[in-house]
Amino acid sequence: MSSHYEAPIREPLILGEKSYHDITVDIARPIEGKANKNWYIAFYIALAAMLWGFGCIFYTVGTGIGTWGLNKNIGWAWDITNFVWWVGIGHAGTLISAVLLLFRQKWRMAINRSAEAMTIFAVFQAGLFPIIHMGRPWNGYWVLPMPNQFGSLWVNFNSPLLWDVFAISTYLSVSLVFWWTGLLPDFAMIRDRAVKPFQKKIYSLLSFGWSGRAKDWQRFEEVSLVLAGLATPLVLSVHTIVSMDFATSINPGWHSTIFPPYFVAGAIFSGFAMVQTLLGIMRKVTNLENYITRLHIEYMNIVIILTGGIVAVAYATEFFIAWYTASPYENYTYLSVGAATGPYKWAFWSLIFFNILTPQLLWFKKIRRSFIWSFIISIAINIGMWFERFDIIAIVLSKGHLPSTWWRFEPTFVDIGIFIGTIGFFFVLFLLYARTFPVIAQAEVKTILKSSGESYKKLRDGNHEQ
Amino acid sequence: MSNKVIHAFYNDDEILMDAVKKVRSEHHHIEEVFCPFPVHGLDKALGLAPTRLAIASFMYGCVGLCFAIWMTNYMMIQDWPQDIGGKPNFTWWANMPAFVPILFEMTVFFAAHLMVITFYMRSRIWPFKEAENPDPRTTDDHFLMEIPVHNNEKELTALLKGTGAVEINIVEKHS
Numbered sequence: 001m002s003s004h005y006e007a008p009i010r011e012p013l014i015l016g017e018k019s020y021h022d023i024t025v026d027i028a029r030p031i032e033g034k035a036n037k038n039w040y041i042a043f044y045i046a047l048a049a050m051l052w053g054f055g056c057i058f059y060t061v062g063t064g065i066g067t068w069g070l071n072k073n074i075g076w077a078w079d080i081t082n083f084v085w086w087v088g089i090g091h092a093g094t095l096i097s098a099v100l101l102l103f104r105q106k107w108r109m110a111i112n113r114s115a116e117a118m119t120i121f122a123v124f125q126a127g128l129f130p131i132i133h134m135g136r137p138w139n140g141y142w143v144l145p146m147p148n149q150f151g152s153l154w155v156n157f158n159s160p161l162l163w164d165v166f167a168i169s170t171y172l173s174v175s176l177v178f179w180w181t182g183l184l185p186d187f188a189m190i191r192d193r194a195v196k197p198f199q200k201k202i203y204s205l206l207s208f209g210w211s212g213r214a215k216d217w218q219r220f221e222e223v224s225l226v227l228a229g230l231a232t233p234l235v236l237s238v239h240t241i242v243s244m245d246f247a248t249s250i251n252p253g254w255h256s257t258i259f260p261p262y263f264v265a266g267a268i269f270s271g272f273a274m275v276q277t278l279l280g281i282m283r284k285v286t287n288l289e290n291y292i293t294r295l296h297i298e299y300m301n302i303v304i305i306l307t308g309g310i311v312a313v314a315y316a317t318e319f320f321i322a323w324y325t326a327s328p329y330e331n332y333t334y335l336s337v338g339a340a341t342g343p344y345k346w347a348f349w350s351l352i353f354f355n356i357l358t359p360q361l362l363w364f365k366k367i368r369r370s371f372i373w374s375f376i377i378s379i380a381i382n383i384g385m386w387f388e389r390f391d392i393i394a395i396v397l398s399k400g401h402l403p404s405t406w407w408r409f410e411p412t413f414v415d416i417g418i419f420i421g422t423i424g425f426f427f428v429l430f431l432l433y434a435r436t437f438p439v440i441a442q443a444e445v446k447t448i449l450k451s452s453g454e455s456y457k458k459l460r461d462g463n464h465e466q
Numbered sequence: 467m468s469n470k471v472i473h474a475f476y477n478d479d480e481i482l483m484d485a486v487k488k489v490r491s492e493h494h495h496i497e498e499v500f501c502p503f504p505v506h507g508l509d510k511a512l513g514l515a516p517t518r519l520a521i522a523s524f525m526y527g528c529v530g531l532c533f534a535i536w537m538t539n540y541m542m543i544q545d546w547p548q549d550i551g552g553k554p555n556f557t558w559w560a561n562m563p564a565f566v567p568i569l570f571e572m573t574v575f576f577a578a579h580l581m582v583i584t585f586y587m588r589s590r591i592w593p594f595k596e597a598e599n600p601d602p603r604t605t606d607d608h609f610l611m612e613i614p615v616h617n618n619e620k621e622l623t624a625l626l627k628g629t630g631a632v633e634i635n636i637v638e639k640h641s
Contacts, residue, residue, distance in 0.1 A: 004480075019607065020477075020502065020503075020606070020607035021606060021607040024502075024606045024607060145537060145541060153546055154541035154542065154545065154546055155541070156542075156548065156550055157538050157541065157542050157564065157565055157568050158542070158550050158551065158553050158561070158564040158565075159550075160567075162568075163567040163568060163571075166567065166568055166571040166572070167567065167571050170571045170572075170574055170575045173575070173579065174574065174575070174578045174579070177578065177579065177582050178578075181582060181585070184591065185502075185503070185605065188597060188599075188605045189502070189605040189606060191597065191605075192597075192599070192602035192603075192604075192605045192606065193602070193606070204596070204597065205593055205594060207597065208586070208591040208592050208593055208595055209590070209591055209592070209594075209595030209596050209597045209598065210591055210597065210605075211500060211597050211598040211599040212500045212501050212502060212599055212604055212605060213498055213499070213500060213589075214498065214499040214500075214501065214505075214508050214509060214512055214514060215509070215514055215517075215589070216589045216591075217501055217503075217504040217505070217508070217509075218504075218508075218509040218514060218516075218517055219517045219519055219585050219588065219589055220504065220585075220589075221504050222517045222519050222520055223519055223581060223582060223585045225520075226519065226520050226523050226577075226581060227578055227581075227582070230523075230527075230574050230577055230578050231578075233570075233574070234571075234574050237567065237570060237571070241567050244567075443502060443503040443504070444503070446502065446503040446607075447503050447504060447505075447506075450479075
């Protein structure tokens, strides 16, 4: 057992007396069993929200962007807010599976599958907003560099918006491939257990005929490692480029060189909060409490404190610089005395309360290790991070250089409907995923059973005493 | 030549590793090992050559970078030069800083996707491919060692029993 040694001081990551077969059974159970009533209730609520959102999207496309609350000053508001919010949420998955793989963090194995699923579903939602904001989504392919009928005019590679197109599509497709490659052995496990012929066929198709040869595993591990190495700078680049949508402009409040690192930290902050929200529910619903443990929750909370701290420092810097310039224009930025006391003060203080003050509770070990508190705080962070983007966009744009043009943004029911619709769509995808996909990377978890399983650790401790 | 192979099942990764070393030290050829999860060091114990996928990925990344340089140069500098925001458009080099995000993303795109496609082709996995593991337990908790038989069934069986195999079958391989 020497090859599986782990210091006894480390808490176990897999609780209970588990064998390799037990892991198989536990992870296949949600797929092989029937959904309970709560799943159906949640699914229908999400479906209703999604359909309402689709209705609002059709109304927007049919009538025009005038159905939104946009005005002359505020040319984008909830759409870009929601876009940045969803992309940010989509950062935790690849961070967990790529960065934590490079750091050899074993605890990532219980949560990486669901975090990656969340990433992909969140990026879907994010991608919707720029497309519908085009007004004529059927012309969406114009963002691609292709010869066209208007003379040989090409896309503008100097524009951050086009960088975004490249960054988001690379990120989405690479995350998808990373996720699916990791899923192959687990789909194969479900396939080989399936009793019903239809199920067997479907999982056979999904598993791409994975057989688990020694050479396949060697390549599999190499591919995972290289993909992690590629995805690590990729995940950092994506939100960097999203922040450049603002930072390369010349608006006070946006034209800020700390945006890229600050946006990346904020994205990881919100992404981990969303993972916390989802897993807090999922571990209960799918009876996977032995795999997603208190320790996992605590580790994620520690990442949240760290990234939340970076975000708080960035806010303080922005606020200080706005004041220090003594420029009247800077007093209309989203972090300034003007914002704290102006018409958007409710949004300003929501940001401070949800994003800076609430996460500080996680300094207490009791709270950090509590499921219910982690859940509540994660919801608060989700709200706070939405307000961050709303503040950056709406507060900055509401006051331009010409006071007679100052105007505020008020969302219409269509703005709200589309946002709620994407939340519904996200949960529809996630709920379907939780019923049909192996929600934990069981092949990987089996590799750490002997080093980090509770029963094996106890066995080793017993041997030491003898 | 006989198509008979022996299938030895193991239910523990460490016993399997010792068994692989033992069988190889007795100069028997191990045709294949099927595992439910990656066993570290198994490829070395089996004498498998290291995979070159990482090198391939590096080269694909270089291709992606070259492609992005060609694309930005052709579209922005040669075919339809535009002066946008006063950014220089005379040479690719002077405009390059604005292209860095595109160069980076294309490099990653090519390196990641072409590597995964190469992996799928080399390991022969794709949609509608039939699985080839001989026993469904090898994706659950059993490890299977496949050894070709050349009229030495008894000797092999005894050897494998000694290494801790939990089940030994001699089967006719269809191929």
